[in-house]
Amino acid sequence: MKPNVLLVGKMMPHIMEALDAAYTVHRLHEAGDRDAFLAEVGGSVRGIATPGFADRPIMDACPNAEIISSFGVGYDGVDAEYAMSRGIIVCNTPGVLDDEVANTAIALLLATTRRIVAYDRYVRDGRWPAEGDPPLTRGLAGKTIGILGLGRIGATIAQKLAVFHCEIAYHTRNRRDDQPYRYFADLVGMAGACDAIIVITPGGEATRNIVNRAVIDALGPDGTLINVSRGSVVDEEAVVSALLEGRLGAAGLDVFADEPNVPEALMSMDNVVLQPHQGSATVETRRAMGDLVVDNLAAHFAGKPPLTPVG
16 A cells, blocks of 8 residues: 655645655645644654645644655754654755755845846836946955855855855854865854855754844945845844845845745835745756655655655
């Protein structure tokens, strides 16, 4: 018999087709009464596939669950500590999205420092012939870019920034002896030494609002903040007020505290570039991520170690 798998939320068609072919799939997102549905099917569930969310009530309703395969590199929506305390393997989809998230970070950095979006509007609104050339922007060569979080994606960003002749600094909980970049044990200290900061650290309570007013003020009125990690990592109110008051120069934001809701004050700011959480959103990358969701389950149910377990 096919193993029973709980599908927590709708996923890409090719993922759902692969799951249906290999498992008896129970679609929680289609259930009218979720609690009743879990009470009915939870005891038979051995695997959980999720677009990024699996809390304790879901796990408690599936006492025989062996593995959670989550779509995305961030798994702060999965209570991984609780899962592992129950012997449930948790997997995510790292590696395959490093390049595109890094590209998004650099695209946001270029778009903000060179005012690409604002000057696109300048042309479209007919202001160029009416007002002449807009003010000069700032280049990247020789600038110091701080990276908050130097995991796989952060290291990829650093490598790509070398092409732009940037100096790289980074802050993590522990120094990376395998990396040649300047390490700051203190995030505020790094912000004070940098022209821009790129945030690419995991979400969760440990990093909630780690980019706070002190960090933003240290970055200063000529500084640029780029966030491609999680909205929870940045104190959004502090960023908005710093931009309004001129204490922060610019921001490129792909993630927000209450997605898909974005602070209204940001909408009219020409020094801010906004994206709807698109870091890894290419056809190729999302397909590869989906394949990993399926492959982790397949390896486990074949009696092999999963490809990308966390922890």
